[in-house]
Amino acid sequence: MANILIQGATILAMKGAEQEIKDGEIVIQGDRIAAVGPCGSIPANYRADRVIDGSGMVALPGLVNCHTHAAMTLLRSYADDLPLMEWLSQKIWPVEEKLEPEDIYWGTMLCCLEMIKSGTTTFADMYFEMNQAAVAVEKSGLRACLSRGLIGNAPNAGQALAESIAFIKEWNGRAGGRIKVMLGPHAPYTCPPDYLRQVVEAAGANQVGIHIHVAETTDEIEQIKAGYNQTPVGYLHHAGLFELPVLAAHCVHLDEADIEILARYQVGVAHCPESNMKLASGIAPVARLLEAGVNVGLGTDGAASNNNLDLLEEMHSAALLQKVATGNPTVMPAFTALSLATTGGAGVLGLDGEIGLLKAGMRADLILINLQRPHYYPLHNLIANLVYASQSADVDTVIVDGEILMEGRRVLTMDEEKVIRETQQRATRLFGRI
Amino acid sequence: MANILIQGATILAMKGAEQEIKDGEIVIQGDRIAAVGPCGSIPANYRADRVIDGSGMVALPGLVNCHTHAAMTLLRSYADDLPLMEWLSQKIWPVEEKLEPEDIYWGTMLCCLEMIKSGTTTFADMYFEMNQAAVAVEKSGLRACLSRGLIGNAPNAGQALAESIAFIKEWNGRAGGRIKVMLGPHAPYTCPPDYLRQVVEAAGANQVGIHIHVAETTDEIEQIKAGYNQTPVGYLHHAGLFELPVLAAHCVHLDEADIEILARYQVGVAHCPESNMKLASGIAPVARLLEAGVNVGLGTDGAASNNNLDLLEEMHSAALLQKVATGNPTVMPAFTALSLATTGGAGVLGLDGEIGLLKAGMRADLILINLQRPHYYPLHNLIANLVYASQSADVDTVIVDGEILMEGRRVLTMDEEKVIRETQQRATRLFGRI
Numbered sequence: 001m002a003n004i005l006i007q008g009a010t011i012l013a014m015k016g017a018e019q020e021i022k023d024g025e026i027v028i029q030g031d032r033i034a035a036v037g038p039c040g041s042i043p044a045n046y047r048a049d050r051v052i053d054g055s056g057m058v059a060l061p062g063l064v065n066c067h068t069h070a071a072m073t074l075l076r077s078y079a080d081d082l083p084l085m086e087w088l089s090q091k092i093w094p095v096e097e098k099l100e101p102e103d104i105y106w107g108t109m110l111c112c113l114e115m116i117k118s119g120t121t122t123f124a125d126m127y128f129e130m131n132q133a134a135v136a137v138e139k140s141g142l143r144a145c146l147s148r149g150l151i152g153n154a155p156n157a158g159q160a161l162a163e164s165i166a167f168i169k170e171w172n173g174r175a176g177g178r179i180k181v182m183l184g185p186h187a188p189y190t191c192p193p194d195y196l197r198q199v200v201e202a203a204g205a206n207q208v209g210i211h212i213h214v215a216e217t218t219d220e221i222e223q224i225k226a227g228y229n230q231t232p233v234g235y236l237h238h239a240g241l242f243e244l245p246v247l248a249a250h251c252v253h254l255d256e257a258d259i260e261i262l263a264r265y266q267v268g269v270a271h272c273p274e275s276n277m278k279l280a281s282g283i284a285p286v287a288r289l290l291e292a293g294v295n296v297g298l299g300t301d302g303a304a305s306n307n308n309l310d311l312l313e314e315m316h317s318a319a320l321l322q323k324v325a326t327g328n329p330t331v332m333p334a335f336t337a338l339s340l341a342t343t344g345g346a347g348v349l350g351l352d353g354e355i356g357l358l359k360a361g362m363r364a365d366l367i368l369i370n371l372q373r374p375h376y377y378p379l380h381n382l383i384a385n386l387v388y389a390s391q392s393a394d395v396d397t398v399i400v401d402g403e404i405l406m407e408g409r410r411v412l413t414m415d416e417e418k419v420i421r422e423t424q425q426r427a428t429r430l431f432g433r434i
Numbered sequence: 435m436a437n438i439l440i441q442g443a444t445i446l447a448m449k450g451a452e453q454e455i456k457d458g459e460i461v462i463q464g465d466r467i468a469a470v471g472p473c474g475s476i477p478a479n480y481r482a483d484r485v486i487d488g489s490g491m492v493a494l495p496g497l498v499n500c501h502t503h504a505a506m507t508l509l510r511s512y513a514d515d516l517p518l519m520e521w522l523s524q525k526i527w528p529v530e531e532k533l534e535p536e537d538i539y540w541g542t543m544l545c546c547l548e549m550i551k552s553g554t555t556t557f558a559d560m561y562f563e564m565n566q567a568a569v570a571v572e573k574s575g576l577r578a579c580l581s582r583g584l585i586g587n588a589p590n591a592g593q594a595l596a597e598s599i600a601f602i603k604e605w606n607g608r609a610g611g612r613i614k615v616m617l618g619p620h621a622p623y624t625c626p627p628d629y630l631r632q633v634v635e636a637a638g639a640n641q642v643g644i645h646i647h648v649a650e651t652t653d654e655i656e657q658i659k660a661g662y663n664q665t666p667v668g669y670l671h672h673a674g675l676f677e678l679p680v681l682a683a684h685c686v687h688l689d690e691a692d693i694e695i696l697a698r699y700q701v702g703v704a705h706c707p708e709s710n711m712k713l714a715s716g717i718a719p720v721a722r723l724l725e726a727g728v729n730v731g732l733g734t735d736g737a738a739s740n741n742n743l744d745l746l747e748e749m750h751s752a753a754l755l756q757k758v759a760t761g762n763p764t765v766m767p768a769f770t771a772l773s774l775a776t777t778g779g780a781g782v783l784g785l786d787g788e789i790g791l792l793k794a795g796m797r798a799d800l801i802l803i804n805l806q807r808p809h810y811y812p813l814h815n816l817i818a819n820l821v822y823a824s825q826s827a828d829v830d831t832v833i834v835d836g837e838i839l840m841e842g843r844r845v846l847t848m849d850e851e852k853v854i855r856e857t858q859q860r861a862t863r864l865f866g867r868i
Contacts, residue, residue: 041784073811073812074812075814076809076811076812076814076819076823077814077815077818077819077822077823078814079817080767080768080815080818080822081763081764081766081767081768081818082764083763083764084763087763098767110808110811111809114808115808117809118809118810129838132623136469184589205793235583272721274754277754277755277757277758278753278757278760278763278822279752279757280757280760280761280762280763280765281758281762282758282761283758293549303823304587306822306823307818307819307823308809308822308823309809310809310825313747313825317751317754318706319712320711320712320751321711321758323711323712323714324710324711324714324715324716324717324755326714327714327716328517329515329516329517329518329521329712329713329714330515330516330517331714332515333514333515334514352656357868372854374547374551374850374853374854375510375548375551375552375743375744376546377507377510377544377857377858377860377861378507378508378510378858378860378861379858380509380510380511380512380861380865381511381514382514384511384514384515384741385510385511385741387738388511388514388712388740388741389510389511389737389741391744391747391826391827392825393825393827393828394569394827407866416808419808420806420808423811423812424811424812424813425811427811427812427814428812431814
């Protein structure tokens with residue numbers, strides 16, 4: 001692991017203020033940040049193996065994608081513009097039954113490739129054949145929280161939980177600590193109370209968190225109301241879930257009591273505006289959640305319902321959607337949106353001591369964005385530009401744990417053409433055409 | 435003007451069907467398309483001066499941006515996250531007063547540069563110092579409908595109309611027909627009935643259309659109701675505006691009678707989803723407008739309220755926003771969204787006989803998008819990919835009137851660095867810092 005010095009970039013450290021350091025310096029020592037400051041911050045005894053010229057660029061913490069289904073890149077643009085249940089039952093599920101373990105590896109590789117190219121350095125995944133996903137994450141150089149999806153009312157529910165526990169033992173903390181395992185009970189409507197209690201017990205015994213879909217659609221609200229006379233959040237609370245660290249994806253349909261519970265238990269919410277818009281699920285009350293002190297991050301959801309994994313775009317959509325939904329243009333200002341994508345996401349994944357800020361002692365997870373593009377000029381306000389005008393092709397350099405994963409848009413940890421070719425071939429096998 | 439042959443691209447001709455021509459050929463003769471079809475379509479007597487290899491790309495009609503204020507690129511990210519009236523009166527208007535004619539030229543150049551780089555070939559502009567804007571458009575190679583904004587209740591209202599008429603005489607049909615002039619009465623709430631009647635008369639006498647903001651905010655609805663006991667659309671109808679071709683920007687707040695009028699008079703609506711979201715103006719009933727047979731295109735609005743001029747992104751936002759607003763994921767499917775950005779926009783600007791489709795006899799306005807990107811794989815559905823997964827940096831080549839404006843992302847009609855430098859310097863003068 002090399003010592004890297006980044007010189008000349010404008011630095012957005014994201015330390016709770018909108019302060020920018022012009023012509024800054026970031027000192028990386030091994031897998032950690034050793035110093036961040038204006039030109040001249042290098043500690044006396046530091047020797048750089050590599051110097052990166054960051055002039056004309058902005059350095060910020062790597063983006064955090066708090067909810068996806070990585071290998072669903074294989075199903076990108078396969079089925080769109082359909083009602084949710086028709087989309088799932090007639091299109092998505094039948095294909096997922098045909099996926100083989102190696103498909104998951106290559107689909108996850110494609111996800112990692114797209115994420116690196118769009119500035120994401122950490123993501124939270126829920127899918128199956130997670131050993132394959134873990135191998136792909138290890139190879140890609142990204143950081144990830146991985147969870148096998150557990151359908152509590154499926155015939156293999158017990159076996160899936162047992163495999164999840166084995167997966168924890170094999171992979172939690174691996175890849176130099178870049179891989180963290182969570183348990184992934186799918187959703188309130190697919191996990192009966194008894195099963196949830198088993199999951200809670202296993203999570204506690206293995207000291208891992210829980211990743212779950214919560215209150216995504218009005219159908220779910222009605223189903224949990226009919227079955228248990230509770231809201232999804234109330235139902236999970238009752239099952240004891242929130243005694244553990246929980247990553248709750250979506251949280252579109254909430255009442256005030258739900259919001260109070262999410263805040264009290266410091267549940268992390270993965271807000272997925274584009275998936276919620278595309279599937280017409282609704283608009284999460286993010287402004288209200290933030291006001292109530294809930295931890296919120298952003299997620300793209302899987303590529304089948306988005307249809308990209310572009311977190312800069314997600315941040316933009318999140319800000320615009322809250323403004324129009326509340327009728328208030330001052331809601332979710334640019335700095336808040338950027339915070340959700342960085343510090344917010346880090347908190348939601350329980351990694352806030354490690355990533356999400358650029359400061360000494362943190363993991364060296366950061367990106368450089370090239371500002372030499374007409375859509376950033378004149379350079380009035382860097383943060384507004386990043387939130388409202390950027391695109392992921394502007395991301396130039398990506399570093400995770402002090403390793404350079406992309407430089408000058410060239411991905412160094414995988415063969416981009418091979419990943420594209422492999423996934424295209426696998427899709428052709430799976431779908432019989434393309 | 436050269437004869438250009440494009441070979442090997444997948445062609446989306448946008449002729450009312452989702453048909454793709456794989457390995458297609460586009461034959462350009464001078465400023466027109468001579469043939470579009472599968473490999474082998476070249477007329478016998480055709481001789482190409484240039485052959486463009488389109489393999490791995492998709493060719494589609496150039497995108498049409500139906501509403502912007504081009505030179506407001508100078509105010510990009512200068513003021514954000516503010517209530518509309520505070521934003522306008524305390525931030526935007528005071529700066530606009532300081533703008534000099536040459537600022538308009540360079541601001542419009544920056545707009546044109548950004549549009550070329552994001553695949554827009556035609557745009558409708560409303561601003562001031564329009565002679566400067568016209569010079570920039572002529573130089574850029576783009577096609578544009580230009581209108582000077584007319585504030586009917588301002589002291590210079592009469593003079594502005596006289597200047598508009600002079601502008602028509604000087605510029606309408608210039609630049610090889612690429613520039614079309616319209617009259618630009620600003621909005622119902624800034625143009626009293628008498629003034630509108632003068633504008634209608636002048637437009638009729640000079641055979642030009644009208645570009646106007648309509649029903650953008652609830653404030654406007656209330657103001658026109660209080661003043662005239664009408665809706666904005668009813669007010670304009672009463673003033674005789676719709677006897678002429680009208681481009682109505684925004685149309686966020688409409689009732690059924692308004693929609694019936696817009697359909698009956700074939701008014702063109704410029705839907706601006708991102709500006710309407712960012713300023714929290716509301717959500718235009720686009721699905722209902724389309725159902726009623728209204729012509730709809732897309733607009734970015736000015737860079738001060740967007741903050742980019744990226745029509746691929748606007749198309750994406752338009753589709754997602756209608757789905758979530760109606761609670762119906764089948765609303766505005768991908769092909770409809772792409773149609774709004776191409777054929778729809780052409781119709782809204784009254785250019786449907788000239789642009790918006792790839793077929794023999796049309797103006798040679800088209801773009802090539804490079805599909806060799808991880809976010810397009812696997813290639814299940816090209817149209818869904820373009821609408822839901824694309825980004826403007828994927829636009830490789832832009833051709834207008836048979837002239838290549840960009841190739842391999844290099845803009846040929848202007849010096850990109852000079853445009854950026856000039857606008858940055860002018861912004862520094864205007865704002866005293868940056």
